[in-house]
Amino acid sequence: MYRFLLTPRWWGINVFVLLAIPFCLFMGSWQLGRFEERMDSHRTAGEQAESAKHAAARPLDALLPVDKETSGRQTTATGRYGKQLLVPDRELDETRGYYVLTLLRTDDGKALPVVRGWLPGDADPAKAPAAPKGEVTVTGALQASETPGSNGVSAAGGLPAGQTGAISAASLVNLVPYEVYDAWITLNKGDSGMKAVPAAAAQDTGLDLKAFQNLGYTGEWFVFAGFVVFMWFRLLRREVEFVRDAELGLVADADADEDPVRGEAAERTRETAAS
Incomplete structure (x- = not known):
């Protein structure tokens, strides 16, 4: 059969x-x-972010380039604030607002983007506090350059003068007259009464789609x-x-x-x- x-x-x-x-x-x-790899990466990123909050800040050059291991680590840099830009359409605590981004010019001539804080509402240069004068030392969480169109980062162009959609060296190179670090930091404490922006997890470490x-x-x-x-x-x-x-x-x-x-x-x- x-x-x-x-x-x-x-x-x-x-x-x-x-x-x-x-x-x-x-x-x-x-x-x-x-x-399972993404689950482990997400778990490791969470543990790293928690430990980074209590770790001693290290010099910026010791943590570059930014990767999954150094993203979110506490770093410190010294310089003088220069050009200030606003980053519109950023949510914090489910409220729409904008970041106040100021370029910190270091001794080596390069500029480090520093998010000094967040304010609610539409981006308004008149409401954004001016940066401190003179030499300052900042401490905050190190972050990798953003990619437009991902993780809530706007990819829209045609923004008004004095605004940028993404915090990255590629986006800022045409807006400032000096070389920019391929990284940025968010201050642990908001400057001039602004809310501090929490550090984001490194890319490809979260339980995303x-x-x-x-x-x-x-x-x-x-x-x-x-x-x-x-x-x-x-x-x-x-x-x-x-x-x-x-x-x-x-x-x-x-x-x-x-x-x-x-x-x-x-x-x-x-x-x-x-x-």
Whole structure:
């Protein structure tokens, strides 16, 4: 009854099933591993952020370039405040407002973007407190340059003079006449009565949409593996039923001619009846 499994058609089906199931299981396990990596990264980032709050501040140059290990670390820098810009459409405590960003010119001639605080409402230069005069030493959480269009950072252009949509060296290089660090800091205490802006987690360390996509893909690949097994058993059962019907003479010749195995079963049935 199961001789049809040796036909070229079923050899092809069996080979496909034997290859598809391990592939689906491998891809599902890989996606699950990616989700677990993001979970571990999120957990590590949370622990790092908590420890960074109590760690001693280190000089800026000792923490550059910014990466997952140094993002959020306390740093200190000395210089003189220069050009001031506003960063509109930034929420804090579910209230819309803007950052007050001032460039701190250090002794090496480069400028460090410093978020001195947050104010509610529309960005208004008249309401933004002026930066302190003279040499100052600032302490805050180190942050990586922002990417427009991600993590709530506006990608809109055409902002009024004195405003920037993203805090990054690429965005600021055309707005200030000096070289800018590829990093920025947010002060631990808001300056001049402004609210301090909390440090953000490093990129690719949070439970964002990508993490849950990995989890969803995990389920999809395992479902595909189960579907392949289900379809193989369904085809097998259908073939066995057809062969059984052919042996009982319940299959028409037109149906039997479509498949050599089915035709052979029907032929054996006719020979048995004739004898």
